[in-house]
Amino acid sequence: MGSGVPFSLVMSLSQRVSYSATNRIRRFMARHVEHIVFAVTMFTLAVLVGWWYVLARRLSGDYFNLVRAELTTRIQDPARLAEELRLLDGRLERRLFMIQGEGSLFVCLVLVSVVVLFVVARDKRQAKDRMERVLQFTTHELKTPIAGVRALLQSLALGSIPQPDVPRFLAQGVSECNRLEHMAEAILAFQRASSRAHTRLEAHDAHALIDVILQHRARTFTSEVVHRELLDGEQRVMVDPDAFRVIVENLLDNARKYGASDKGVTLREVRDGAEYQLVVSDRGLGFDAAQKKRVFEPFSRGEHGATPGSGLGLFLSQRLARELGGDLTADSAGPGKGASFTVTLKRAVS
Numbered sequence: 001m002g003s004g005v006p007f008s009l010v011m012s013l014s015q016r017v018s019y020s021a022t023n024r025i026r027r028f029m030a031r032h033v034e035h036i037v038f039a040v041t042m043f044t045l046a047v048l049v050g051w052w053y054v055l056a057r058r059l060s061g062d063y064f065n066l067v068r069a070e071l072t073t074r075i076q077d078p079a080r081l082a083e084e085l086r087l088l089d090g091r092l093e094r095r096l097f098m099i100q101g102e103g104s105l106f107v108c109l110v111l112v113s114v115v116v117l118f119v120v121a122r123d124k125r126q127a128k129d130r131m132e133r134v135l136q137f138t139t140h141e142l143k144t145p146i147a148g149v150r151a152l153l154q155s156l157a158l159g160s161i162p163q164p165d166v167p168r169f170l171a172q173g174v175s176e177c178n179r180l181e182h183m184a185e186a187i188l189a190f191q192r193a194s195s196r197a198h199t200r201l202e203a204h205d206a207h208a209l210i211d212v213i214l215q216h217r218a219r220t221f222t223s224e225v226v227h228r229e230l231l232d233g234e235q236r237v238m239v240d241p242d243a244f245r246v247i248v249e250n251l252l253d254n255a256r257k258y259g260a261s262d263k264g265v266t267l268r269e270v271r272d273g274a275e276y277q278l279v280v281s282d283r284g285l286g287f288d289a290a291q292k293k294r295v296f297e298p299f300s301r302g303e304h305g306a307t308p309g310s311g312l313g314l315f316l317s318q319r320l321a322r323e324l325g326g327d328l329t330a331d332s333a334g335p336g337k338g339a340s341f342t343v344t345l346k347r348a349v350s
Contacts, residue, residue, distance in 0.1 A: 034121055045110055049103065056099045064092045134187060141183060145176035178220045182253060185246060201324065203348035206235040206276065213248050224256060225264030235269060236348035237276045243320040250313035251341050255282040276347045281340040286332040295330045
């Protein structure tokens with residue numbers, strides 16, 4: 001028996017390599033199935049268009065050559081023959097021009113379809129990437145409050161927390177639950193905005209909506225200070241109450257985290273013709289001109305990424321404000337000089 005590598009080992013290694021290569025090909029095709037189908041479809045269309053163009057020109061040329069031969073045989077008068085051939089050449093030129101025009105139009109339609117499909121595929125990929133990042137951020141952000149609440153409940157169950165400290169720990173547990181609630185609301189609203197669901201635009205008094213929001217937050221964040229500079233009388237605006245609540249709460253949450261909450265936040269109303277503006281101002285960290293461009297980017301938390309949050313609040317608020325037919329803009333005099341966010345909405349027609 002020779003000293004070479006056993007045949008069974010060679011076959012086993014060959015099968016493993018083949019299986020690994022097959023798996024890699026399958027994973028590649030699964031990840032890029034849309035691109036593969038798109039490329040095959042475009043290639044097929046290109047081949048068909050080229051084949052149709054060549055065939056149409058060839059058939060037209062053959063047909064007119066037959067007609068030319070028939071006219072040459074049938075007409076004996078040279079002057080009349082020349083006139084008929086001139087007319088025939090004109091018809092051939094028009095036919096070829098028509099084929100070229102139809103081919104060009106078809107190519108343009110294919111190119112437009114390519115662009116549209118590319119935009120749709122890009123938006124789908126971006127939406128998928130955003131949802132993956134939502135899951136990543138959500139998983140990361142959920143760990144801390146869940147672990148804290150679990151530890152608190154276990155300590156209470158074991159009686160290891162001194163009685164005088166129980167209220168303080170319970171308050172911390174409630175705060176963590178409130179944080180989870182806000183995160184869940186932000187993610188649900190983000191999903192609604194991403195799915196382009198239409199909001200219900202109805203006439204509401206902005207003061208009544210703001211009162212409900214601030215009353216809820218007074219029970220949740222007892223130390224939060226909000227200064228009101230509201231206009232006199234009712235301020236009726238066209239809004240979806242849920243979307244308006246999410247926008248204002250996200251702005252107040254942002255001010256509480258980054259806006260030096262001990263100095264308070266100011267709610268100020270501005271009436272500008274057919275528009276209603278609610279300005280949320282703080283005296284906290286602020287931002288410079290370079291950061292201003294990234295304020296509304298999803299998952300962006302500025303230079304203070306360690307601050308708890310999903311990174312979706314401002315992005316979501318601006319998107320919802322635009323769904324309401326308005327906008328959300330940001331301004332700051334610079335780092336350390338506070339920031340202001342202006343919600344612009346349409347006033348209700350009386």
